[in-house]
Amino acid sequence: MTETGNPSQPANVHEYSGSHIQVLEGHEAIRKRPGMYIGSTGERGLHQMVYEVVSCAVDEHLAGHADVIDVTLTADGGVRVADNGRGLPVDVQGPGGKSGVERRLTEFFFGSKPHTGYRVSGGLGGVGLYVVNALSSRLMVEVHRDGHRWTQEYEEGDPVTALTRNEETGEHGTAIAFLPDASIFEATHHSFATLSERLQELAFLNPGLTISLTDERPERPVRHRHTDGLRAYVAHLNPYPPSLVHSPAIAFESENQDATICVQVAMQWNTWSTGAFHSFANSTRSHEGGAHELGFRTALTDIVNRYARQQGHLSASDEDITTTAVHTGLTAVVSVKIAHPVYEGSTRTKLANPEANAYVQETVREHLTDWLDHHPSEATAIIHHILDTAT
Structure with a gap:
């Protein structure tokens, strides 16, 4: 993304040069123009953040690797989305030495790749996790994969810890907990009714997928599953x-x-x-x-x-x-x-x-x-x- 000078100042063609072009890279571009990715910085965009993370979990279901998604509205105003899919890759990929987890959260990833097993991809088609991470003041990713529990923390899109291997486990799946950045969004209060309606919609569209929503503000759980x-x-x-x-x-x-x-x-x-x-x-x-x-x-x-x-x-x-x-x-x-x-x-x-x-x-x-x-x-x-x- 590029930006050119201050629009309130009169243009002077003789003073306009390449030095006046501001280049925004990576998550800076997303934070500067969030509406381009999630539609708005109001309630619509706030809920779209949840939908993007849920969409990644639904992709795992469509690929045949997950049948349960749990969404929690946490007491601190954040959201946690967990699934029982394969878990984001934790191996180091590419010359940059980043894990698969970090690449999904810090790099643009467009479209479905054959080796992922995804024939179709919803949401922003692979960019969703990157956008959510960039627009969150804090994000914690927890992966159960390859016999261990793995964790990593981010702030405003940047990793603040390395991907850490924790205790052994036989479980599998991914959990992402994020806190929308209050300096970007007009309001950060999620509507239980709005999210419940959309999650029920996803359960209708994907028979055999169980989606639960729990509100810790106070607790008010619902569970959607529609085999028909x-x-x-x-x-x-x-x-x-x-x-x-x-x-x-x-x-x-x-x-x-x-x-x-x-x-x-x-x-x-x-x-x-x-x-x-x-x-x-x-x-x-x-x-x-x-x-x-x-x-x-x-x-x-x-x-x-x-x-x-x-x-x-x-x-x-x-x-x-x-x-x-x-x-x-x-x-x-x-x-x-x-x-x-x-x-x-x-x-x-x-x-x-x-x-x-x-x-x-x-x-x-x-x-x-x-x-x-x-x-x-x-x-x-x-x-x-x-x-x-x-x-």
Whole structure:
């Protein structure tokens, strides 16, 4: 990152030279412009710090090495995130003589590397731990790996102790405890409700993963685990059974041949709401939508119209049902896990991968068509609901 002079002073082209360019390296750049990495220095950014550390633990789960994540809001205002994955590498790597732990916490690491076992990576895609460390006044990392417990401490992104090998242990996993820097954040009080909602969301998106949240300010623990995945998520979003057009929710998933993209979908119509659509890319909410949302909406509208005409609910002279009518009263969750996500903008809330559009369309067309053919009474109820909405 570079900065050029004082904007309050008038520019003098004759005095402008290379000496006026200030170069910020490493965590200095992150501390100078935190919003570029976590969105803001308000509550949103404060919680994003937690999500980035949790995301690294979720990556371990997706790679098949962790099934429990424990998040604790500590009494001193900090956060501790622990998982039972493989543990960050403790061996020395590269010419700088840094351990794998220190490199993850002090260097930019973009994308998934094959030897890590990560096919997909959420959050900031490897930069998350570095950013959290840089924006914390204190950080302690504890690793259970290679038969020992290892610890190291940091202040404002810099190591203040060496990676230390402690007592022997048969456990495995990583625990990171950090205290957000009060000189950077506008407030440092974490919302239990906000974090609980997001952690429950992650449990829905990753069946078989248990995520707990404990508040030591006073203690108020919750535990999230949902083996039924997105179907359970839709049931959570549709809390009024009498209003359901059909039950249970429609749910399906598919993975492409080279395992670079996995699509999960759950959907259910109701009569009480205007509709709710939630999309995710690598377990991160796509607030601005993107390719996967477009693929879902396109395929769904086409399938509903084709089925309605095949079954005689629409005549040849009738106009097609609109996308708006199809989505009225629909609660749907679409989640893609993709090896090489491409986002529009730095907020990572709009997915741009064209292959996500194509594969979501393919998956929805195949599985939803099959479901409608095998559930004619529920399919008829859905079409009648949509046609009533349209009129």
